[in-house]
Structures are given as C-alpha cells and as structure tokens.
Amino acid sequence: MTFPAPRAAAPQPAGPHRPAPGPAADEGLARRLRALACTAPLHDLDVRKANLAGEYGGYAMAEVALAVIDLVTLHMDFDTGADHDEIVARVLPRIAAQAPHRPSGEHERVARWVLENLVNVGSVDRGFRAVYGTFSTEGEYVRRDYDFKLIEEVPGAGGSVFLRATDEAVNVLVGALDTDVTSAQIAAEVKLEVLVDRGRLADAQLAAEQARYRTVQYAETLRRTLDATRRNVRAVDWLQTVPDMIAEALDHVADRYRHENAILTNIRKARDETEAADDKRGEHKRRAAELVDIVKDCIRRHTQLQSRLLEAGPLFRAEQDRQAFATPAARSGLDLYGQLVAPLLPLPVEQAIRVTDAFFARGTGLRTPTAVRVGDLVDVLLTPPLEREHLGAEMPEPDLVATPDDSRFSEEQLDAAMALLDLPADAPRRLSGLLADARRSDPELPYLVALLAVHAASPPVGTAYRQGEQQLLFAVDDGTELTDPEFGGADLIVGTALLDAAGMAADRSEVA
Amino acid sequence: MTQYDADEVPQQDLGSAAGAAGRSVPAAGTEAVAPAPVTPADAADAARLVAFGLQPKLVPARDAGYAELLRRHRDEPAFARLADAVAAGLGLIVLEVSTRAGMAVAAAEDSVFAVRMGDYARRASSDSADRFLHGLAHLAVAALAFPRPEDLADDGYIGRITVNGVDAFVRQACRRLEERAAQDGENSDPASDAPGLEAAWRIYARRSATGATKDARRLAGSTTGIIAKAVAFLVDSGFLQRTGDDAGGAYRTTARYQLQVRDMAGGAAMTELLELGVVPVADGSASLLPGEDTDALDLVADAGLPFHAP
Numbered sequence: 001m002t003f004p005a006p007r008a009a010a011p012q013p014a015g016p017h018r019p020a021p022g023p024a025a026d027e028g029l030a031r032r033l034r035a036l037a038c039t040a041p042l043h044d045l046d047v048r049k050a051n052l053a054g055e056y057g058g059y060a061m062a063e064v065a066l067a068v069i070d071l072v073t074l075h076m077d078f079d080t081g082a083d084h085d086e087i088v089a090r091v092l093p094r095i096a097a098q099a100p101h102r103p104s105g106e107h108e109r110v111a112r113w114v115l116e117n118l119v120n121v122g123s124v125d126r127g128f129r130a131v132y133g134t135f136s137t138e139g140e141y142v143r144r145d146y147d148f149k150l151i152e153e154v155p156g157a158g159g160s161v162f163l164r165a166t167d168e169a170v171n172v173l174v175g176a177l178d179t180d181v182t183s184a185q186i187a188a189e190v191k192l193e194v195l196v197d198r199g200r201l202a203d204a205q206l207a208a209e210q211a212r213y214r215t216v217q218y219a220e221t222l223r224r225t226l227d228a229t230r231r232n233v234r235a236v237d238w239l240q241t242v243p244d245m246i247a248e249a250l251d252h253v254a255d256r257y258r259h260e261n262a263i264l265t266n267i268r269k270a271r272d273e274t275e276a277a278d279d280k281r282g283e284h285k286r287r288a289a290e291l292v293d294i295v296k297d298c299i300r301r302h303t304q305l306q307s308r309l310l311e312a313g314p315l316f317r318a319e320q321d322r323q324a325f326a327t328p329a330a331r332s333g334l335d336l337y338g339q340l341v342a343p344l345l346p347l348p349v350e351q352a353i354r355v356t357d358a359f360f361a362r363g364t365g366l367r368t369p370t371a372v373r374v375g376d377l378v379d380v381l382l383t384p385p386l387e388r389e390h391l392g393a394e395m396p397e398p399d400l401v402a403t404p405d406d407s408r409f410s411e412e413q414l415d416a417a418m419a420l421l422d423l424p425a426d427a428p429r430r431l432s433g434l435l436a437d438a439r440r441s442d443p444e445l446p447y448l449v450a451l452l453a454v455h456a457a458s459p460p461v462g463t464a465y466r467q468g469e470q471q472l473l474f475a476v477d478d479g480t481e482l483t484d485p486e487f488g489g490a491d492l493i494v495g496t497a498l499l500d501a502a503g504m505a506a507d508r509s510e511v512a
Numbered sequence: 513m514t515q516y517d518a519d520e521v522p523q524q525d526l527g528s529a530a531g532a533a534g535r536s537v538p539a540a541g542t543e544a545v546a547p548a549p550v551t552p553a554d555a556a557d558a559a560r561l562v563a564f565g566l567q568p569k570l571v572p573a574r575d576a577g578y579a580e581l582l583r584r585h586r587d588e589p590a591f592a593r594l595a596d597a598v599a600a601g602l603g604l605i606v607l608e609v610s611t612r613a614g615m616a617v618a619a620a621e622d623s624v625f626a627v628r629m630g631d632y633a634r635r636a637s638s639d640s641a642d643r644f645l646h647g648l649a650h651l652a653v654a655a656l657a658f659p660r661p662e663d664l665a666d667d668g669y670i671g672r673i674t675v676n677g678v679d680a681f682v683r684q685a686c687r688r689l690e691e692r693a694a695q696d697g698e699n700s701d702p703a704s705d706a707p708g709l710e711a712a713w714r715i716y717a718r719r720s721a722t723g724a725t726k727d728a729r730r731l732a733g734s735t736t737g738i739i740a741k742a743v744a745f746l747v748d749s750g751f752l753q754r755t756g757d758d759a760g761g762a763y764r765t766t767a768r769y770q771l772q773v774r775d776m777a778g779g780a781a782m783t784e785l786l787e788l789g790v791v792p793v794a795d796g797s798a799s800l801l802p803g804e805d806t807d808a809l810d811l812v813a814d815a816g817l818p819f820h821a822p
Contacts, residue, residue, distance in 0.1 A: 230672075231659045334664055334778045336655035341682075343790050344651070345689055349644055349715055350708035351788050356647025357629065358784040363650050363777030364632070365749025365768075366604070366618065366625035368566050399753050402573055404612070406668055 030134045034146050037130030038168050041150060042066065045117055056110065058099045064114045067094050072151055073165040082163050088112060118151045119163075126152070167272070204263055205291050211256045212298045218249040219305050222312060229316055233323045238316055246309050253306045260295045260302070267291050325408060325451060409448045416441060417448045421456075421473055421494065428495025431475070435484055450487050453494050464499060472497045550594060557581060558595040562602065565615030566625070568750025568768060572614045585609050607775050612667075613767040618776050632745070635733075640708070641715050645735065648716065649742040651781065652682045654773045657752075657765045664774050667767070673752075675760030678739050679721055686713040736760055 045061035071090050072082050088111045095107045120126050127149040136142050150169040154162050225242055228235050236242060271288040334340075340359075344352050409417075420438055423429055431453050438445035456475040464472045475492040482491040561581040564570055572578045585592045586609070595615070599606050603623025607616040619625035629646065630637035636646050656678050657671030658664040690713070719735050731737045743763055746752045751769035756762040 231663075334774065334782065335661045336651070336658055336664065336773070336778060340778070340781055340785065341651060341655045341685065343785060344648075345685055345711070345713040345716075347712050347788070347790070348709045349640065349712045352712035353640060353644045353647065354788065355781050355784045356644055356651055359651045359654075359777045359781040360629060360632075360647040361621065361626065362618065362780045363654060363773055364627045364745060365568060365751055365772065366566065366623075367627050367631075367749075369624050399571060400573065401571075402612070404668060 030132060030144075033132040034130070034148075034168075037128070037132070037146055038148060038150065040130065041118065041120070041128055045114060048117075052113070054106070055102070058102075059095065059110055060098060061110075061114060063098075064091060064095060064110065065118055067091050068111075068115055068118060069150065069165050069169050072163045073170055084115065084163065087115060087163060115151070115163075119153060120149075204267075205287075205294060208260060208263065208291070208294050208298050211252075211260070212294070212301055214252060215256070215298070215301045215305050218245075218252065219301070219308065221245065222249070222305075222308060226312060226315055229319050233316070233320050238320075242312075242316075246312055249305065249309055253302045253309070257299065257302050260298050264292060264295045264299070267295070325447060409444065413442060413445055413448055416445060417452055420445075420449060421452060423473075423494065423496050425471065425496045425498045428493050430480075431490075431492040431494055432482055432484055434494060435487065446484075446486060453492050456494060457492060459497075469499055472499055550590060554591060554594060555598075557584065558591060558598045561585060561595045561615055562598045562604065562617065565599070565604070565606075565617040568614075569748075570614065570750075572611050578614065579611065582609060582611055582614065585615070605776070607768075607771045610767075613771060616768050616771050618772055633741070641719075642733075642738075644712065644715055645719060645738050646742065648682065648712075649678070649735075649739045650746075650777075652678050653739065653742055653746065654769075654777065656681050658770070658773065664770065664778070667770070669770070671765040671770075672755070672762065673743075673765075674758060674762045675736055675740050675743055677759055678743075679736050679760075682716055683721065683735070686717040689713045690717060 042062040042065045045065055049056045049059065049061050068087060068091055071087050088108060091111050091114075092104075092107055095110050096104065099107070120128055127147055130146045130148070131143055132146060133141055133143045148168045149166045151163050152166055154164050222245070225236055225245070229238070267288050271285060271292055340355070344355050347355075417438065420434060431450070434449050434453070435446045438449045452473070453475050456473040457477070459472050459474045461472065473494065474497050475494045477490040477492055480491040482489050560577075561584075564572075564575070564578045564581065570578060572582055581595075585595055592609070595609075596606050599615075599617055603620045603625065604617040605620055607613075607618055609615050619627070629643055633642065633646050636643040653673060656673050658669070659671075663669045663671060689711070693711075716735065719733070719738075720731075721735050732741070740761060743752060743761060746769065747754060747763070749768075751766055751772065752763040753766060754761065755764050
C-alpha cells in the first residue's frame with residue numbers, strides 16, 4: 001500500500017528567514033545595469049533616425065528626448081501630467097533651433113516621433129525591456145528581464161490622456177540634472193540609515209512578525225472554532241466568546257493593515273531610492289527589502305483572516321439551522337467517544353485489546369477472497385509487462401450522492417404557520433402566544449413558527465421593495481424574556497408592516 | 513415457505529438461512545398476494561443483488577441493473593427473502609437494503625468475507641501493541657466521524673475526518689490521562705515482566721506520530737501511518753470517500769459506514785467493554801468539546817483538532 005508523499009510543510013508562523021540576497025556588490029551591479037538600460041531608448045533614437053524617410057540626420061534625437069522628459073517631469077504634479085500637444089508645442093523651439101532651415105511641419109513630426117518612441121507606442125505594453133544577469137544566492141547565474149517605462153500615459157479627468165515621467169525616467173534621466181530629485185534620494189538614504197542605526201527597522205520588523213504570528217493564531221483559533229461548530233453548535237460559546245474573538249481579530253486586522261500599509265509605502269520608497277553604493281548601504285537596502293517582503297506577507301495574511309472572519313457568522317447560522325432545527329433522533333445513539341474511547345484508554349492493554357478487536361472485526365467491512373486458478377496464474381506470469389504510458393494518474397470517477405429530500409416541515413405545516421402569522425397590521429402579537437396557538441394544532445408547528453419569527457427579526461426589506469410586496473412580516477425584541485417549555489430567548493413582538501406598494505413602484509420606475 | 517418450488521430451490525436450506533437472516537416474512541401474507549413460483553432466474557437475480565452488495569464502492573445510482581434489483585427487493589417480498597437467504601447462506605448479515613446504501617451487507621464472524629487482523633497487518637498478529645493500535649485507529653476514526661450520539665443515529669449525517677485530526681484527537685485524550693496520572697502521583701510505568709498490564713493510552717502516547725522515511729512515504733509504524741492505513745482500508749470497504757489532501761488526507765463517511773458502526777461494530781465493542789465490568793455512563797450530551805491550547809502538545813501539523821475530553 002502506498003501513501004502520498006507528505007506535502008510541503010505549512011509556512012511557519014515565525015516567518016520564513018529566506019536566504020540573504022547575493023553580495024551587495026552584485027546587487028549594486030544589477031542596479032547600475034538597470035540604470036544603464038534606462039538610457040538605451042535614447043541612444044536608440046539617434047541610431048534609428050537614419051531609417052526615417054527624409055533628411056532627419058541633422059536632429060539630435062537624444063537631446064530632444066531628454067528635453068521631452070524634462071518637460072514632462074516639470075509639468076507633472078500629483079494629480080495630472082502634461083498633455084501631448086503641450087509637450088510638443090514646448091519642445092518645438094529647441095527642434096527648430098537644431099535645424100532652422102527645415103519646414104515647421106517637419107519639426108512637429110520630429111517632436112511627435114520622439115515622444116511616441118519614448119512612450120514606445122509600437123510595443124504591446126508600451127514599455128521597454130532589458131535583460132541582465134545576476135548570481136542567485138545559490139551561486140547560479142540567472143538572466144532577468146527588467147521591464148521599465150520612461151513616459152507613461154495616464155487617464156486624466158474627462159477622458160483625456162496625460163503624460164507622466166516614470167520613476168525610472170526621473171531617477172536616471174532627470175536625476176542627474178534636477179537637484180530636487182537628487183536631494184529626495186539622498187534624503188531617503190539618510191532616512192533609511194537613521195532607521196537602521198536607531199534600530200527602528202529591526203523594531204518594525206519585529207512588530208510586523210509578531211503581528212503576523214498573532215494573525216496566524218487568530219486564524220487557527222477561528223478554524224478550530226468553526227470545525228467544532230460544524231460538529232456541534234453547542235460546544236462553542238457563540239453568545240460571548242466567539243463574537244468577542246471575532247471583533248478582537250477584526251480590530252487587530254484593521255489596526256495592522258493601516259500600520260503595515262504605511263510601513264510598506266515608506267520602506268518601499270527607501271528600498272527603491274537607496275543606492276547600494278557601499279556594503280553598509282547595501283545591507284540597509286537588503287534589510288529594507290526583507291522588511292517589505294515580510295510586511296507584504298503580513299498584509300496577505302491579514303486579508304485572508306479578514307475574509308474568513310466575515311464568513312464565520314453565516315457559517316454559524318447555517319450550522320445552527322442544520323443542527324438545532326433537525327429532527328431529534330428517534331433512537332438513542334451510541335456515544336462513540338464518551339462510551340467507548342474514553343473508558344477504553346485507561347484500561348490495561350490486554351483488556352482494551354478485546355474491545356478494539358471486537359470493533360475491528362465488525363467495523364472494517366468485508367473483503368471478497370481472491371480465488372486463483374493455476375491456468376490464469378500461468379497466463380499472468382507469462383504475459384510481458386505492459387509499458388506504462390505517461391498519461392498521468394487515472395482520474396477517479398466522482399461519487400455523486402443524490403441529495404435526499406430532507407424538508408423538516410410539510411407544505412401543510414407551512415400553510416398552517418403562515419395562516420397563524422397572517423396578522424392584521426394594527427394588531428401585532430407576542431411570540432409566546434403564537435407558539436401556544438401553534439402547539440394546540442400540531443406539536444411540530446411551534447418550531448416552524450419560531451423559525452419564521454426569528455427570520456422576521458431581520459425582514460428582507462430590499463427584496464420586498466423590489467418585488468413590490470404589499471406587506472411584510474417583522475419581529476421586534478423589546479427585552480421581554482420568552483417563557484416557553486421548548487424555546488428560550490426573547491419574546492418577540494411579531495406583526496405585519498404595510499408597505500407603500502404604489503410609492504415603491506413609482507420609485508422604481510424613476511430609477512429605471 | 514411453500515411458494516418455493518422444491519425442484520428449483522433447496523427448500524430446507526433456504527428456510528433455515530432465511531430464518532438466520534432474521535428477515536423471514538410470514539408465509540401466509542405473501543401467499544395471498546403473489547403465489548408466483550420462484551424460478552432459477554429469480555435465484556440468479558437474488559444472487560446478483562448480493563454480488564452487487566459485495567462490491568461496496570458500487571453506488572446504486574450509477575448502475576441501472578443494481579437499482580432495478582433493489583427495487584425488486586423492496587417491492588417483492590418473495591424476492592427479498594430469497595436475496596436475504598442467499599446472503600445468509602454466504603455468511604453475510606444484511607444491514608439495510610435501500611437506494612442510498614445499496615445492499616449493505618456485513619460479514620459474519622466466521623464468514624470467508626470477514627477481515628482478519630493477521631491479514632490486515634502482518635505485525636499485528638505477533639505484536640499485541642500493534643494489534644491494539646490498529647484496532648484503536650479504527651475506533652478513533654469512527655468516534656471522530658460521528659462525534660455526537662445524534663450524528664450516529666441521524667441517517668442524513670455525513671461525517672468528515674482527516675488523518676492528522678484523528679491522531680491529534682487520540683493523542684490529546686492520552687495526554688489528559690497522563691496529566692491525571694501525574695496529578696494522582698501514581699507511577700504509570702508498566703512493570704517490565706507484565707507488559708499486558710500497561711495502560712492502553714501509554715501504548716499510543718509512546719508511539720511516535722510520524723517519522724522520516726527514505727522514500728518520503730508515511731512511516732507505516734507511526735500513529736499517523738496506522739491511521740492512514742485504517743482510513744485507506746475503509747475507503748476500499750466503501751465506508752469513506754477521499755475529499756482532499758488536507759492534514760494528511762481528508763475523508764467523508766458514507767451511509768454504509770454509519771450502518772456498520774451503528775448496527776455492528778459499536779454494539780459489539782460495547783458488549784466487550786461491559787463484559788470487562790466497565791459501565792460507561794453517558795447522559796446523552798456531547799462528550800467532545802473544543803480543544804484548548806494544543807501548542808504544548810507537538811501535534812502533527814494541521815491537525816486541526818477541535819476537541820478534547822472534558
């Protein structure tokens with residue numbers, strides 16, 4: 001008998017300590033290669049101008065391109081960028097100065113050609129790609145694609161398109177000229193260094209890791225609680241403990257999410273803007289990159305936990321419906337744990353074995369004995385082994401189970417309950433009275449009435465509105481305790497609310 | 513019994529076999545309704561129905577012939593008796609005949625279809641600890657599949673278990689017994705010359721939950737290995753269906769398993785326990801409750817154990 005190979009272990013809550021990235025020098029090299037790649041499109045312009053039909057040799061395309069990027073950068077603020085025509089108009093004087101004797105239509109064609117090439121209109125993703133290589137932590141040489149853009153088009157207000165210089169363009173192509181950008185970069189480096197020197201980065205990392213551990217714990221507790229709920233709703237305290245736990249976990253998620261997004265934004269900036277100029281800064285950069293990875297993982301886990309937390313309530317209600325409103329078993333069941341396993345374990349093994357043997361003998365099912373004929377055996381032994389085809393594992397046939405009709409209540413009972421709950425709009429009633437009435441006609445009916453009343457506590461107003469219902473059953477809790485032999489909880493006031501069907505219809509037609 | 517033609521069916525055997533199956537219908541009642549003689553074709557059909565029942569993974573909904581024979585079993589008392597008699601003659605006990613469970617038959621103790629511990633696990637016949645662990649694994653799987661008495665009684669209930677979950681559940685019960693023993697200050701170490709007197713929970717607690725193997729398979733002698741074997745065996749018996757690979761393998765129960773545990777195994781084990789003079793008292797409420805902190809317990813990963821014994 002074969003068993004599936006054990007799967008990869010679940011991620012450890014304490015956080016994966018991934019191997020340190022390659023030496024800082026290599027990291028710096030990769031960085032410079034990327035920076036170098038950013039200038040390639042500009043050189044390319046001067047190379048390709050010869051291919052254009054016409055006399056374009058007199059134009060210095062790289063100069064025009066740098067001018068365009070400068071213009072775009074200067075025109076850019078946080079919301080909008082420059083628009084195509086504006087840039088073309090502003091770069092025209094420079095182009096005209098390069099070739100004063102050429103017609104102005106050609107100047108404009110040059111400006112547009114340069115701009116389109118900086119956007120790289122011809123490519124699918126309107127960007128550039130450079131390939132460079134690094135050594136991985138295992139010492140393996142890995143080729144990597146570096147995708148970047150110089151000028152990107154962003155949607156502006158009213159469907160217009162604006163141009164923005166990308167970070168790459170700003171850092172590499174403008175950075176050398178624009179003192180503002182350079183000082184921002186230095187500031188980021190200083191900021192990161194201060195963070196590291198004062199141990200703030202380590203603190204942030206520790207906090208993030210602890211928060212992640214806490215999140216994993218919450219997720220584990222929640223999963224355990226939900227598993228227990230699936231088996232037995234009453235085994236879990238859904239009145240106090242679990243709602244408290246869920247609220248606490250949600251607070252935790254909200255708090256950490258805010259916190260970690262802030263860290264992510266700041267540190268990512270620090271990571272990307274810091275140059276790994278020397279070993280010390282390379283180390284800082286590595287630490288920052290590590291922190292970004294941890295924080296990203298934290299955020300992923302928080303999001304996961306949050307979505308699970310939101311599912312917990314509906315699951316509880318579904319299980320409550322299934323278990324609490326299920327028909328009580330007609331026969332008394334055997335409590336396998338309480339009556340067999342628990343008393344068995346403390347026994348001496350020679351006695352316990354008698355019980356387990358008895359269970360095994362009757363609880364394992366049957367096996368049809370194989371009967372072998374000598375003739376078949378000879379055939380089997382002489383058959384050459386079949387070549388196994390590499391078609392993969394055989395697909396198991398799915399076992400479809402017909403869903404039984406497990407309606408607890410009959411149509412008649414539903415009709416009776418609905419008749420009972422068909423209350424005049426001006427005379428709501430107490431649930432206790434309704435239950436007593438229901439019990440007089442049918443011992444099963446109170447369950448259905450209670451179920452309908454509980455559902456009416458959160459009436460489907462939206463549905464009623466859409467369907468243009470005339471009236472709606474509702475239930476309100478005014479704090480009175482329900483005294484009933486079978487049910488507990490609040491003695492709801494159940495009544496019928498009249499809906500303004502005509503008004504709603506008018507509203508709907510207006511919306512439509 | 514008079515409706516059977518003596519030439520076609522050996523009347524004497526049939527009568528006693530049907531009686532043994534405990535399903536014989538008063539002859540007078542059927543005689544009045546359908547005195548049609550039983551033909552060899554009927555006997556062949558009855559045997560075919562039992563043969564279907566011997567293929568536990570076969571679902572009636574997927575085999576029209578099976579479903580038709582089940583319908584005959586339900587509608588024709590004479591045919592039903594014939595099929596029950598065939599089963600009884602083969603040493604089978606009919607648990608239920610229905611469209612959901614099919615012809616659910618269980619092997620009688622001395623039947624050729626019965627599973628013997630020695631065939632199940634070779635070590636188990638010589639080593640009493642292994643024998644106990646294999647039996648306990650089956651019991652624990654059933655206990656976790658049907659945690660509440662209601663679940664075992666409710667025909668519509670489908671239990672879900674995982675291999676690691678079962679291991680963690682037994683391990684936790686053992687742990688509590690160990691703590692209790694430590695509190696009482698008793699020395700639970702067994703005397704070396706009387707290994708049979710060692711407390712049962714110690715056998716389980718002593719066995720490692722898992723272990724590394726050369727070919728990355730589950731260590732057969734570990735407790736998860738033993739449970740995985742039990743679960744795989746139950747799948748082959750048509751008692752469980754694999755639903756996923758979570759936590760060492762996730763499974764759900766079938767109607768047949770519930771019948772087998774409820775009508776056969778549970779009662780038999782209970783009888784043995786009572787004969788040992790242990791009278792477990794239960795008030796019908798759930799005895800399995802959500803687990804407390806399991807961090808200290810070095811359980812297998814993703815055990816996902818929701819319960820502990822109160």
